[in-house]
Amino acid sequence: MPQVFSPRSDRRLRLALSIGAAMLLLILAVGFAYARSGAAWAVGKPAAQPIPFSHAVHAGGLGLDCRFCHAGVEQAAAAGMPTAETCLGCHSRVWTVTPQFAPLATALARGTPVEWSSVHRLPDHVRFHHAAHVRSGVTCQTCHGPVWEMPRTVKTETLSMGWCLDCHRDPASRQGPADQALARDPAGGPPPDRPFGLAARPVMHQGIEVSPLTRCSTCHR
Ligand code: HEC
Ligand code: HEC
Ligand code: HEC
Ligand code: HEC
Ligand code: HEC
CATH class of the missing domain: 1.20.5 (Single alpha-helices involved in coiled-coils or other helix-helix interfaces)
Known part of the structure; x- marks a missing residue:
C-alpha cells in the first residue's frame, strides 16, 4: 500500500x-x-456615582466619623448610607451652587434615597452582618482599606469566600479590643450579638467538630 x-x-x-x-x-x-486575581473582583475600580463624593475630603480632611454617614455599622447588618439631609446639613451652607449637588435636591423633592452605586455587594445567597464584626473588634480598615484617603471609593479586598474564610479560620489575630474598632468613640455597651446563632451547639462532621465560623450555614441561608 x-x-x-x-x-x-x-x-x-x-x-x-x-x-x-x-x-x-x-x-x-x-x-x-x-x-x-483582584482584577476579576473589581478591586480598585470605582463605581459611577450620582455625586462625585470624596471620603478623602470628608472623612480625611474634615475628619467626620464614619458613623455620621453610616449609622448602622454598630447595630445592624447593613452599614447604611447617608440621606440627602445628612449632606445638606452642610451643603445648604457650603459648596451649594455647583450642579453636582442636583441629585440631593431631586432625592429630597421625591422623598427617595440618593441612588449611590454599590462598591461592595455580596451575592444574595451570602449573609453578612456589620455589627457582629465591628463589635468583635474588626476595624473598617481591615475589610475596606484606608477609606479616608480615597477620593473615589474602591474595594481593597476581593470579598470572595476564600477571603472571608481566611479570617474566619483564625479571627483572633485580626481582632482588636472589642470596644475599639471605632477608636474615636469606643462603642462600649453589651458584647456583640450573635445574630446568626454562632453560639449554637457544636456541629460534628465525621467525628470532627466544625468551627461555627467556617460552617456553611453561618454565611449561607
Ligand atoms: C459625609 C458622609 C460620609 C462619611 C463621614 C463617610 N462616608 Fe462612606 N460613603 C459616603 C457616601 C456618600 C458613599 C457612597 C459614594 C461612594 O461610594 O463614594 C459612601 C460609601 C462608602 C463605602 C462603599 C459602600 C458600598 O456601597 O460599597 C464604604 C466601604 C464606606 N463608605 C466606608 C466609610 C468609612 C470606613 C468611613 C470612615 C472612615 C466613611 N465611609 C465615612 C458617605 C460618607
Ligand atoms: C460636616 C459638613 C459636611 C457634610 C455633612 C458633607 N460635606 Fe461635602 N463638603 C464639605 C466641605 C467643607 C467641602 C469643601 C472641602 C474643600 O474644598 O476642601 C465639601 C466638599 C464637597 C464636594 C466637592 C469637593 C470635592 O473635592 O469633592 C462634594 C461633591 C461634596 N462635598 C459632597 C457631599 C455629599 C454627597 C455629602 C453627603 C453624603 C456631603 N458632601 C456631606 C462639608 C460637608
Ligand atoms: C469583616 C469585614 C467588614 C468590616 C469590619 C466592615 N465592613 Fe463594611 N462591608 C463589608 C462587606 C462584606 C460589605 C458588603 C455587604 C453586602 O453586600 O451585604 C460591606 C458593605 C459596606 C457598605 C455598603 C453597604 C451597606 O452595608 O450599607 C458600607 C457603607 C460599609 N460597608 C461601611 C463600613 C464601615 C463604616 C465600617 C466600619 C465601622 C465597616 N464597613 C466595617 C465588610 C466589612
Ligand atoms: C478580619 C476578619 C473577618 C473577615 C474578613 C470576615 N469576618 Fe465574619 N466574623 C469575624 C468575627 C471576629 C466574627 C465574630 C465571632 C464571634 O462573635 O465570636 C465574625 C462573624 C461572622 C458571622 C456570624 C454573625 C453571628 O454572630 O451570628 C457571619 C455570618 C460572618 N462573620 C460572615 C462573614 C462574611 C460573609 C465575610 C466575607 C464577606 C466575613 N464574615 C469576613 C471576622 C471576620
Ligand atoms: C465566612 C463566610 C462563608 C462561609 C463559612 C462559607 N461561604 Fe460560601 N461564599 C461566601 C461568599 C462571600 C461567597 C460569594 C463570593 C462571590 O462574591 O462570588 C460564597 C460563595 C459560595 C458559592 C458560590 C460560588 C460562586 O462561584 O458563586 C458556593 C457554592 C458556596 N459559597 C458554598 C459554600 C459551602 C459548601 C460552604 C461550607 C463548606 C461555604 N460556602 C461556607 C462566604 C462563605
Whole structure:
C-alpha cells in the first residue's frame, strides 16, 4: 500500500498537536491566574456615582466619623448610607451652587434615597452582618482599606469566600479590643450579638467538630 502521509507530514502533525496542547495549558493558566486575581473582583475600580463624593475630603480632611454617614455599622447588618439631609446639613451652607449637588435636591423633592452605586455587594445567597464584626473588634480598615484617603471609593479586598474564610479560620489575630474598632468613640455597651446563632451547639462532621465560623450555614441561608 502506498504511503498516504509522508514522514514530514507526520512530524508536522505532532508539532501542531504539541503546540495546541501548550496553548490550551497557557490559556487555562492565564484564566486561572485572572480568576484568582483582584482584577476579576473589581478591586480598585470605582463605581459611577450620582455625586462625585470624596471620603478623602470628608472623612480625611474634615475628619467626620464614619458613623455620621453610616449609622448602622454598630447595630445592624447593613452599614447604611447617608440621606440627602445628612449632606445638606452642610451643603445648604457650603459648596451649594455647583450642579453636582442636583441629585440631593431631586432625592429630597421625591422623598427617595440618593441612588449611590454599590462598591461592595455580596451575592444574595451570602449573609453578612456589620455589627457582629465591628463589635468583635474588626476595624473598617481591615475589610475596606484606608477609606479616608480615597477620593473615589474602591474595594481593597476581593470579598470572595476564600477571603472571608481566611479570617474566619483564625479571627483572633485580626481582632482588636472589642470596644475599639471605632477608636474615636469606643462603642462600649453589651458584647456583640450573635445574630446568626454562632453560639449554637457544636456541629460534628465525621467525628470532627466544625468551627461555627467556617460552617456553611453561618454565611449561607
Ligand atoms: C459625609 C458622609 C460620609 C462619611 C463621614 C463617610 N462616608 Fe462612606 N460613603 C459616603 C457616601 C456618600 C458613599 C457612597 C459614594 C461612594 O461610594 O463614594 C459612601 C460609601 C462608602 C463605602 C462603599 C459602600 C458600598 O456601597 O460599597 C464604604 C466601604 C464606606 N463608605 C466606608 C466609610 C468609612 C470606613 C468611613 C470612615 C472612615 C466613611 N465611609 C465615612 C458617605 C460618607
Ligand atoms: C460636616 C459638613 C459636611 C457634610 C455633612 C458633607 N460635606 Fe461635602 N463638603 C464639605 C466641605 C467643607 C467641602 C469643601 C472641602 C474643600 O474644598 O476642601 C465639601 C466638599 C464637597 C464636594 C466637592 C469637593 C470635592 O473635592 O469633592 C462634594 C461633591 C461634596 N462635598 C459632597 C457631599 C455629599 C454627597 C455629602 C453627603 C453624603 C456631603 N458632601 C456631606 C462639608 C460637608
Ligand atoms: C469583616 C469585614 C467588614 C468590616 C469590619 C466592615 N465592613 Fe463594611 N462591608 C463589608 C462587606 C462584606 C460589605 C458588603 C455587604 C453586602 O453586600 O451585604 C460591606 C458593605 C459596606 C457598605 C455598603 C453597604 C451597606 O452595608 O450599607 C458600607 C457603607 C460599609 N460597608 C461601611 C463600613 C464601615 C463604616 C465600617 C466600619 C465601622 C465597616 N464597613 C466595617 C465588610 C466589612
Ligand atoms: C478580619 C476578619 C473577618 C473577615 C474578613 C470576615 N469576618 Fe465574619 N466574623 C469575624 C468575627 C471576629 C466574627 C465574630 C465571632 C464571634 O462573635 O465570636 C465574625 C462573624 C461572622 C458571622 C456570624 C454573625 C453571628 O454572630 O451570628 C457571619 C455570618 C460572618 N462573620 C460572615 C462573614 C462574611 C460573609 C465575610 C466575607 C464577606 C466575613 N464574615 C469576613 C471576622 C471576620
Ligand atoms: C465566612 C463566610 C462563608 C462561609 C463559612 C462559607 N461561604 Fe460560601 N461564599 C461566601 C461568599 C462571600 C461567597 C460569594 C463570593 C462571590 O462574591 O462570588 C460564597 C460563595 C459560595 C458559592 C458560590 C460560588 C460562586 O462561584 O458563586 C458556593 C457554592 C458556596 N459559597 C458554598 C459554600 C459551602 C459548601 C460552604 C461550607 C463548606 C461555604 N460556602 C461556607 C462566604 C462563605
